[in-house]
């Protein structure tokens with residue numbers, strides 16, 4: 001298959017018509033069935049072996065499992081081409097939300113404990129495809145060459161975003177490299193949207209795969225200077241506003257405007273977060289949040305998210 005054929009096949013969004021292996025479908029984890037389908041399909045039908053596959057933010061293993069089963073189901077040679085990264089320290093939220101049914105962890109586990117044993121248990125059927133990198137990502141410079149599929153579900157701060165740009169995005173293969181920004185469609189991780197707008201001449205939007213993944217193809221090599229421009233220290237407050245507003249416009253058009261409702265609500269609420277928590281303009285943040293509540297008053301999910309932002313920025 002030529003590169004042009006491969007790219008053409010992506011535009012048909014083949015993942016929506018794929019049946020998942022039961023273990024991938026039922027695996028306990030944070031990503032949605034459509035995201036699992038997308039990762040599985042990319043590994044099974046798109047991946048060429050020209051570079052590595054990165055699973056950034058592995059947690060209990062559903063993203064690794066989706067990618068690994070994609071390789072297994074095409075009978076890919078047994079090599080650890082997937083690099084999975086996580087500190088494997090479980091937090092309060094995950095202990096609370098993932099401990100059911102009782103006994104599933106198979107041992108007592110509390111916030112701050114190591115959860116790598118859960119990851120290893122879950123990915124066992126595809127372990128031969130995976131290299132595990134345990135520890136703080138910020139202390140793990142990338143040294144493994146070109147990346148063909150980059151799944152980023154670990155961009156939880158400006159600092160991590162900087163690391164991802166410098167280490168992983170810089171290694172993405174031009175023309176065929178795929179970047180999945182799983183943190184982008186969510187109101188708090190606004191640095192991802194700002195970065196992707198700065199880089200918008202270099203990336204083609206392929207899909208928004210619910211719940212949170214923006215899927216991109218890298219069209220051509222990104223100049224080092226532009227990557228440097230994306231570093232948090234180099235993004236001005238005016239640029240934050242400009243680029244976030246541009247993403248909002250882009251997201252309204254994604255899927256021909258199909259993703260309205262609570263999907264769009266997350267992105268709209270992100271504008272208030274951008275003003276309030278990153279630009280430091282609380283008046284604009286409150287005004288934006290009021291507008292958001294007005295627009296999304298019939299969408300409970302958005303209203304809950306807005307309430308949480310009010311708690312953070314205060315009503316003034």
Ligand SMILES: C[S@@+](CC[C@H](N)C(=O)[O-])C[C@H]1O[C@@H](n2cnc3c(N)ncnc32)[C@H](O)[C@@H]1O
Pocket residue numbers: 028029030031056057058059060061062063064085086087088089135136137138153154156160
């Ligand atoms: C949203 S979860 C990933 C979900 C996973 N992709 C799935 O399929 O269920 C994000 C993960 O990032 C990890 N993480 C966050 N910050 C990190 C850091 N600085 N270094 C290493 N891992 C980190 C957390 O431990 C968590 O497991």
